Amino acid sequence: MSKNLSHLSYRQGIEKNLFERMVEAAEATGSAETPEHVRALGRESLFGDAVTLGAVSAYDFLKAENAHKKVFVCNGSACLCAGTQKPLHEKLLGHFPQEEIGHICCLGRCHEGGAFQYEGHNYSGQPDDALDHLFTTGNGRSRDHYEVVSILQPAQLTAPFHGIDAFYAPFKGLLNKDRDWFAAELKASGLRGRGGAGFPLHLKWQSCRESPGPLKYIVCNADEGDPGAYIDRYLMEERPHSVLLGMMVAGWFAGASVGILYIRAEYPDSVRVINEAIEDLRAAGLLGLDILGSGFNFTLKTIKGAGAYICGEETALLASIEGQRPEVRVRPPFPTVEGLFRKPTIVNNVETFANLHAILTLGGQGYSRIGTAQSTGPKLLSLDSHFTRPGIYEVAMGTPLRDVIARAGGFKSSIKALQVGGPLGGIVPVSRIDDLTVDFESFRNAGFLLGHAGIVSIPESMPMIEYIQHLFQFTADESCGKCFPCRLGSTRGKELIAKAREDAAFKIDRELMADLLDTMQFTSLCALGGGVPLPIKNALEHFDSELRPFFQS
Ligand SMILES: Cc1cc2nc3c(=O)[nH]c(=O)nc-3n(C[C@H](O)[C@H](O)[C@H](O)COP(=O)(O)O)c2cc1C
Ligand code: SF4
Structure with a gap:
């Protein structure tokens, strides 16, 4: 079924893709989850009403329940631990009725806390008078500031940018090189994906290169939804060309002519800066047909997400671009064989792509000398x-x-x-x-x-029981719902902990909790349901005396 939907979606093309039209519908009227929008989008795409409703209702920014909210408060782990969100919420109540205040997770302002989004701009660390000024005049300081430090010398990912000509010089040199030679360079570099799983890059790229077909895609996973992480945000906003260069190298290597950056809507500045960098590349003659007479064709496009953590999982991300409900797909087939629109696709994290410049300048062996034998760079x-x-x-x-x-x-x-x-x-x-x-x-x-x-x-002031309830709650909120160990398990875990916190007479059965965690860990389809047991097991092991009062002895 979803295969047929992928083919239907392909007929719309990437420029007029269904997902962006859902987002446009919501921008015009506050929500795409209205009968009129659902019917119109469902008819046009031939998906039908049920599939379309299933898709639009998966995103925070498209949902009817958020249509009239004006300000969104970050409820991510870093802001929770900073203890800034309760006072922020109380302050906001002086300016907005409760029903106009929503939640958002996470804005990547973890370095100062107090994060919220208002009229499409992000704010954090604002003193009370600045908030009053913002809501009464509409003017405020959206920009933030954080340290950027390299312990590595010379710096690679944080090195200064000296203009397009200098930065892309190694890429221009690559265009005349042999791809088999470069495959060996990639292998020698030992680079592993930075999105979380550490998968070897050369295997992924080679698989896509070897997959037959005239049309292939390069997708940059810029959906950095992990609360506490703002690494990709830094790279996109401060070193955008390092990301774009990596995607172009991937396109040249695998024979792909289209690159797509799926950037979360919680990062409006990242979308803006990357779009500006793409324009600069175009002006420099580095995008389009027959780039520098090499025969290599490549275009780049950004797609702004709509508020769904699961879209960071690569197969859910591809389903999202196709306008389908962002549900995780069973692998194999892997995206390098059947990815976007069921065509061969490389999906890599922002930081992974940003490493390609160092491989080009240092060579595969030189790059591998940074780091350890198994974790290079x-x-x-x-x-x-x-x-x-x-x-x-x-x-x-x-x-x-x-x-x-x-x-x-x-x-x-x-x-x-x-x-x-x-x-x-x-x-x-x-x-x-x-x-x-x-x-x-x-x-x-x-x-x-x-x-x-x-x-x-x-x-120290954060009770560990509250923190692990927050993790179960996060998983329950963000589960795509496809497999029941995660869909039900996260909710049952959250309920057990909530009950033990509310009712001193109720104690959690240890065996039941262990069973629940093992079931989630070993039988979930993806690393959301499969991953959350790790921190909870860590907490149970290392904070036993603090958690003991909530469990049967
Ligand atoms: C629930 C979940 C969320 C994920 N979120 C992200 C994300 O925000 N960014 C990312 O690059 N990878 C994320 N991943 C990993 C991707 O599925 C995929 O492994 C990654 O994009 C591959 O790129 P890499 O090889 O460069 O790491 C997530 C995985 C899961 C299971
Ligand atoms: S573990 Fe299952 S339900 Fe949870 S997000 Fe992954 S596929 Fe969806």
Whole structure:
């Protein structure tokens, strides 16, 4: 069924794609979830009303219930731990009735907390008088500021940008090179995807290259939904060409002529800056047909998301672009064989693409000398507002986590744990920090996860039971609903914890909780339901004495 829908969607083309038309409908009237829009979109696409309603109702920004909301308060983990959101909400009630205040997750303003979106702009860390000024005059300071530090010398991902000519010079050189030679360079580099799973890049790219077909796509996964992570936001807003160059290299290598950046709607500045960078590339003659007489054709396009965490999962993201409900697809077939519109597609994370410039300039071997044998290259981390100097830190893979914390000046207040790698990443008690280096193996071997490497600090004042309820709640809210271990398991977990917090006489059965977590971990279709048991198990193991009062002995 969804295969037929992919083919129907393909007939609309990428320029007039169904998903963007749903978003346009919502921009005009506040929601795409109205009978008129659903009927019109369903008829035009031949999807029918039910499929179209299923799609539009999956997105926060298209839902009827959010149509009349004016301000959206971030409810991500970093803002929760910063303790800024309750006072912010109370302040907002002085300007808006409750029904005009909605929620959003997460704006990537984790370095200062107090984040919210108003009239399409993001704000954070605003003192009370600035809020009053914003809501009475409509003017405010949307820009934010955070540290950008490279512990790696010379810096790679955070290196200064010296203009298109200088930056794209290695790419121009590549256009005359042999693709088999470059395949060997990619393999030698050892680069692994930065989106969380650490999958070897050369295998993915080679698979797409070898997939037959005249039409292939390069998709940049810029849906960075992990609360605590603003690495991709930094790259898109401050180093946009590093991302675009990586996509162009992928297009040249695999024989793809269309690149799409799916950027979450929570990052309006990223969409703007990337669009400007695409225009600059076009003006420089680096996009279009027969680029620099090489025979390589490539175009780039951005698509703005509509508020659904699951769209970060690559198959849900592709379904989203096709205008289908963003549900996870069973693999195989993998996207490199059957991706967007069922054509061969490379999907990589923003930071992964940003590493290609370093591979071109240092060579595969040179690149692999940064980092460890199995986790090569540079890595960015994003630190939240509990650090003395929060921001983006660039390190060589293998750098002790303690060194990063020291460079950030330690913590402003007392911390009991770090959650590294988003809501599906492990909870690291402070006593284990010295055991860890920033690479995939170190975290995995210690029973945690590096993931995308956004860091949320859990303060002493945050009850661990509240934090794990928040993780179950997050999963329940964001589950795509396709498989029941996740759809039901996350809700049952949330209910159990809520009941134990509300009713002192109720104690959670340990065996039941262990069973629930194992069922989610081992039988969920994707790493949302399959991943959330890790931090909860970490919390149960490392914070046993704090959590014991809520469990049967
Ligand atoms: C629930 C879920 C959310 C995800 N969110 C993101 C995301 O926001 N950004 C991202 O690049 N990858 C995300 N991923 C991983 C992608 O599915 C995919 O592995 C990644 O985009 C591949 O790129 P890489 O090889 O460059 O890491 C997510 C996976 C899951 C299961
Ligand atoms: S684990 Fe959750 S998000 Fe993933 S496919 Fe199953 S229901 Fe969907």
